[in-house]
Amino acid sequence: MVHFAGTCKDEEGTLAYTETDKDDNREKIKFCDIAWNRPTADERSKQCGDFDAFPSTKMDTFSRVALYEMTHYSSVGPDSGLGEQIKDVSNADGFRAFDPLRVYGLIDPKQDDNEAVAEINADSYAWMSLDAWLSRRCADNPNKPDAFFTKNPPAYDPEDEGDDY
Secondary structure (H helix, E strand, O other): OOOOOOOOOHHHOOOEEEEEOOOOOOEEEEEOHHHHHOOOHHHHHOOHHHOOOOOOHHHOOHHHHHHHHHOOOOOOOOOOOOOOOOEOOEOOOOOEOOHHHHHHHHHOOOOOOOHHHHOOEHHHHHHHHHHHHHHHHHOOOOOOHHHOOOOOOOOOOOOOOOOOO
């Protein structure tokens, strides 16, 4: 049995967390109950008409949560071209860059304008992957998936901390 030291804080929006199991010294993901309520990517792709014209939390899925947590494994990042551990980074306002608006804010010249941290931000990879998959599934022409989301996300609200993962 896996013994997790962390806790799921539903009231704070914690979906999952990654930690090292003290019994076998292996990294493992604990999915909190609220994470299991996220739709699968296939279910979400059937709701394309409900999305905004830009990547938003309306497109969230369980698979994005799983990928986000997997990017926290110690084996992801250091031995790659990045040369750094992928982690959670913060926007200029000090809150973590969670959700599409805050992730986009990292690279937006009118907001944080800090592309270097976007490259090591775990949520950047999770949302980029989901965006690419849903764009291909939802585009009228699957050969031109970049035509599905036609706008960049709006600026994040500096007082909005986003979900906690």
